[in-house]
Amino acid sequence: MHPPARPLDARGSSSRSSRHSTVPTARLPATIYALTAPIEMISKVRSDPSVILRTVLADGAVAGHAAVFGPPSEREVTYVIGRAHWGQGIATGALAELIKLEPTRPLHADAAADNAGSIRVLEKCGFVVTGKSRCFARAREQDIDLVHLTLG
Structure with a gap:
């Protein structure tokens, strides 16, 4: 069994407990499912001690997830936020x-060139x-322009 992902409270309020249980799948935003990989890959990622995987909370509700992964010389960030939480910081x-x-x-990140919101974040x-x-x-089933970003 994998340890549960710890939450990131995107609004800055503290969680009541330092422990975070696995969130029932019925509560996750549907947009996450459209963008996530098969369960086997997720299990592999969660078992990798170098991966930082967090559930994103907004006012105590699940809003998405965020992670850091990759070897030390190529660490990359990724995040998915449910559409209902866009434009709220x-x-x-x-x-x-x-x-x-x-x-x-x-740290590195990639974003679709037409995703101005993610590039701005x-x-x-x-x-x-x-x-x-x-x-x-x-996710789009087509070639897209990609923007590469770096945090030095």
Whole structure:
């Protein structure tokens, strides 16, 4: 059994307990399922001690998740926030808390070039655009322009 992911409270209020139980799947935002990998991959990620995986909370409710992963020279951040929580500072708050937990620099991130909101979240947290490329996006089932960002 894997230890439960610890929460990040994106609104800055403290959790009542330092323990966080696994959230029942029925409570997770549907947008997370559209973007997550199969259960086997998630289990592998959760068992990797170098991965920092956190549930994002907004006013005590699950809003999404955020993680840091990868080898020391290529540490990368990722996050998914449910659509109902967009535009409220939830992603920015969660990412700001997450990068405090990871001392390794540089940290890397990628965002779809047309996802201005996500690029802005990363920039607010100190990331700068360091490159661009094209790649296949499984969620969109097409090639997209990608922006690479780095936090030094």
